[in-house]
Amino acid sequence: MNSAEIENILTNKGIKPTANRILVLKELVRSTHPVNLADLEMTLVPMDKASIFRVLELFSEKDIIHVIEDGSRSLKYELCHGKDHHSISDQHAHFYCEKCGSVYCLDDVRLPDINIPAEYTVKSINLMFKGICPKCSD
Amino acid sequence: MNSAEIENILTNKGIKPTANRILVLKELVRSTHPVNLADLEMTLVPMDKASIFRVLELFSEKDIIHVIEDGSRSLKYELCHGKDHHSISDQHAHFYCEKCGSVYCLDDVRLPDINIPAEYTVKSINLMFKGICPKCSD
DNA sequence: GTTCTTGCAAAATATTTGCAAGACG
DNA sequence: CGTCTTGCAAATATTTTGCAAGAAC
Numbered sequence: 001m002n003s004a005e006i007e008n009i010l011t012n013k014g015i016k017p018t019a020n021r022i023l024v025l026k027e028l029v030r031s032t033h034p035v036n037l038a039d040l041e042m043t044l045v046p047m048d049k050a051s052i053f054r055v056l057e058l059f060s061e062k063d064i065i066h067v068i069e070d071g072s073r074s075l076k077y078e079l080c081h082g083k084d085h086h087s088i089s090d091q092h093a094h095f096y097c098e099k100c101g102s103v104y105c106l107d108d109v110r111l112p113d114i115n116i117p118a119e120y121t122v123k124s125i126n127l128m129f130k131g132i133c134p135k136c137s138d
Numbered sequence: 139m140n141s142a143e144i145e146n147i148l149t150n151k152g153i154k155p156t157a158n159r160i161l162v163l164k165e166l167v168r169s170t171h172p173v174n175l176a177d178l179e180m181t182l183v184p185m186d187k188a189s190i191f192r193v194l195e196l197f198s199e200k201d202i203i204h205v206i207e208d209g210s211r212s213l214k215y216e217l218c219h220g221k222d223h224h225s226i227s228d229q230h231a232h233f234y235c236e237k238c239g240s241v242y243c244l245d246d247v248r249l250p251d252i253n254i255p256a257e258y259t260v261k262s263i264n265l266m267f268k269g270i271c272p273k274c275s276d
Numbered sequence: 277g278t279t280c281t282t283g284c285a286a287a288a289t290a291t292t293t294g295c296a297a298g299a300c301g
Numbered sequence: 302c303g304t305c306t307t308g309c310a311a312a313t314a315t316t317t318t319g320c321a322a323g324a325a326c
Contacts, residue, residue, distance in 0.1 A: 048283045116244050121269040132259040137257065176290085
């Protein structure tokens with residue numbers, strides 16, 4: 001994905017494409033795993049933690065990224081993969097390895113049918129499996 | 139559930155039933171919603187936060203309780219309901235209200251079929267819906 | 277010049293550990 | 302005694318906010 005495409009995503013969501021926002025989005029596009037704030041802080045060295053945080057907050061509001069709670073005691077962020085970069089159906093399951101701390105996307109695990117009472121307005125879904133990953137069980 | 143039964147649960151799991159542990163377990167039995175450390179700290183006033191924490195840690199290891207991450211930025215604890223006070227199938231979905239912070243147990247939502255690769259050892263599952271609860275959408 | 281964005285510093289929130297005193301057997 | 306448990310205090314880890322300087326338009 002080139003810079004023009006990155007900027008398009010932002011503009012389409014009504015976000016002004018500042019340098020910092022492009023940096024963060026580029027990094028999220030590049031990432032194959034969900035990443036946390038500390039990860040991004042290391043990758044985007046010139047940028048301040050608080051600024052990264054605020055960009056992520058913005059992206060989350062605008063449904064560009066998903067926020068994942070994997071039990072590692074730190075939030076992880078991941079690009080939405082949906083065509084319009086957001087939909088509940090886009091949300092997929094994750095596997096958190098309790099040993100190495102890696103998070104894997106389990107694209108093949110279907111989210112369950114949502115048969116919860118209509119009075120509940122569902123905005124997002126998090127399905128998290130925890131245990132030991134293949135690498136660590138060797 | 140009376141004190142003898144509470145003590146039995148502990149003894150059956152190989153846990154010495156100290157006064158503190160009985161206190162915490164009783165409170166968890168009484169709770170209809172998952173509770174966090176701060177909740178327990180208020181309910182069990184004479185008891186120290188660190189001690190509660192360590193009891194919860196122990197209970198979690200011994201599969202007496204589930205630890206739930208609902209996105210509220212604080213862990214919630216809930217008694218396992220399984221016959222033997224633990225099984226993955228016992229784990230059910232939860233709904234977190236982003237407005238009032240309540241967590242509801244959605245006993246009717248089935249966990250999805252676990253068709254993830256066999257190389258992954260699944261130890262626990264967290265299925266979390268987030269949005270607005272009936273009370274808050276009125 | 278008014279609004280939006282950024283960096284620095286620090287606050288706020290939660291979790292987790294060190295250690296010595298006390299309980300238990 | 303020796304081990305396990307507890308309370309107090311403090312360390313850690315992360316997220317989140319206040320504020321002033323700077324950039325954008």
